[in-house]
Structure formats: C-alpha cells, structure tokens
Amino acid sequence: MxxxxxxxxGLALGLALTLPARAQVKAGQPxxxxxxxxxxxxxxxxxxxxxxxxxxATWCAPCKASFPAYSELQREFADRGFILLxxxxxxxxxxxDEFLQRFKPSFxxxxxxxxxxxxxxRAPAMPTSYLIDRRGIVRSVHSGFHGDATLKTLxxxxxxxxxxxx
Amino acid sequence: xxxxxxxxxxxxxxxxxLSGCTTVQPWERATLADYTMRPDRDPLHNAMFEHMYxxxxxxxxxRGVGGSGCGCN
Numbered sequence: 708m709x710x711x712x713x714x715x716x717g718l719a720l721g722l723a724l725t726l727p728a729r730a731q732v733k734a735g736q737p738x739x740x741x742x743x744x745x746x747x748x749x750x751x752x753x754x755x756x757x758x759x760x761x762x763x764a765t766w767c768a769p770c771k772a773s774f775p776a777y778s779e780l781q782r783e784f785a786d787r788g789f790i791l792l793x794x795x796x797x798x799x800x801x802x803x804d805e806f807l808q809r810f811k812p813s814f815x816x817x818x819x820x821x822x823x824x825x826x827x828x829r830a831p832a833m834p835t836s837y838l839i840d841r842r843g844i845v846r847s848v849h850s851g852f853h854g855d856a857t858l859k860t861l862x863x864x865x866x867x868x869x870x871x872x873x
Numbered sequence: 874x875x876x877x878x879x880x881x882x883x884x885x886x887x888x889x890x891l892s893g894c895t896t897v898q899p900w901e902r903a904t905l906a907d908y909t910m911r912p913d914r915d916p917l918h919n920a921m922f923e924h925m926y927x928x929x930x931x932x933x934x935x936r937g938v939g940g941s942g943c944g945c946n
Contacts, residue, residue, distance in 0.1 A: 762900070764903065766906040766907065767906065822901075825900045826898070826900065829898075830899055831899065832899050833902070
C-alpha cells in the first residue's frame with residue numbers, strides 16, 4: 708500500500724468512527740430495559756403489560772399538549788393491563804417538577820436527566836412514543852403528537868394489543 | 874517529501890473540519906426551543922427591522938403582505 712493510500716485509509720477510518728454508531732429502535736425490535744439508565748422516579752413493573760413509553764420535555768409544546776389525551780388513555784385502559792410511562796428528557800428537575808405539580812398526570816412519569824435512555828432508542832422527534840407489547844417488543848413508533856389522529860391510532864393499537872394472548 | 878507532507882496536512886485539516894460537523898438530536902434541542910431563540914420575541918425590534926427593511930428596499934408591506942410595494946393595490 709502506498710503512502711498516500713495509507714493516509715487516506717487512516718483518515719477515512721478516523722472519520723467513520725466519528726459517525727453515530729447506534730440505530731433507532733424500530734417496530735419489531737425489543738425495547739431496551741428501563742433499569743440501568745439512571746431514570747429518576749419510580750419505575751412501574753411492566754412485565755407482561757402493554758406499555759406506551761412516551762418521551763417528552765417541558766420545552767416541547769406538542770409534548771405538553773399530549774398529556775390530557777394520554778391521561779384519557781391511561782384512565783380507559785389501566786385496569787386491562789396497560790401502563791403509560793412518560794419519560795421526561797429534561798436535564799434539570801425544576802421545570803419538570805413545576806409542570807408535574809401544575810398538571811398532575813394520572814400516569815407514571817420518570818425523568819431521564821442524563822438522556823441515556825432516549826439516546827439509546829434514538830427517538831426521531833419530540834415527542835416520540837413507543838407502543839410495546841406484553842413480550843417487550845416495540846409494535847409501533849409514533850413521532851410527534853397530532854391530536855385526535857394520534858389518539859385514535861393509539862386507541863386502536865392498544866385495544867388490539869390488549870386482546871392478544873400473553 | 875514536501876508534496877506528501879502537504880497532502881497529509883490538507884487531508885488532516887479536512888478530516889478535522891468534517892468530523893466537527895454534527896447533527897443536533899431531537900432530545901438535545903432544549904436551548905434551541907427556548908423563547909429567547911425566537912426571531913419574533915421582541916415586537917419593537919420587529920417594527921424597527923421592518924422600518925429599516927422597507928427604507929432600504931422601498932418595498933413597504935413587501936414581506937408577507939399581499940400587494941407588495943408596487944402601489945397597484
């Protein structure tokens with residue numbers, strides 16, 4: 708290998724290492740374990756449950772707009788084995804605490820202050836929600852919150868997943 | 874030897890510049906989403922900027938308003 712070729716190969720390798728190595732979590736793939744990401748708050752036991760993991764932030768307007776709809780979903784499906792877990796990606800606790808005190812959501816919320824979990828799943832937008840079946844497999848990914856359209860789709864999908872046998 | 878050194882320096886510089894490019898991930902946009910980042914956060918600034926704009930361009934209402942500055946409406 709010539710000197711020039713060696714230099715170019717070395718530089719190309721160096722550049723390749725700077726590219727993001729992980730890929731987004733998509734439908735059909737297992738969702739990462741919630742433990743081990745330094746999430747702040749009490750994690751629910753999601754074993755054998757249909758779970759909607761929603762990544763949100765206090766600086767994201769559509770995220771906050773989704774909360775009433777998600778409260779409605781939680782109220783409707785909670786006693787059938789459905790858990791809605793809202794994962795805030797706020798780095799600081801103050802705006803997170805303030806928002807929760809004001810809104811008082813009926814579903815569980817935790818804070819991913821270190822942004823480890825959201826970086827692992829590589830959420831494509833804010834908000835992004837992952838609907839996970841009873842076996843821990845992601846069945847659908849919803850980027851953004853589009854009001855009634857998102858709510859209707861989620862309602863149908865959750866109903867279908869709850870009817871599936873464990 | 875000089876050519877090789879020059880080539881190495883150019884490629885090294887290029888690599889350093891290219892590896893500095895990054896994409897701000899959706900979960901990293903808290904600062905960008907801040908109110909102070911909005912271009913229209915200050916109505917007075919907007920009014921002054923518009924005044925300067927139409928003074929320079931002689932195009933009153935030429936920004937986002939039907940009719941432009943042609944005087945035909």
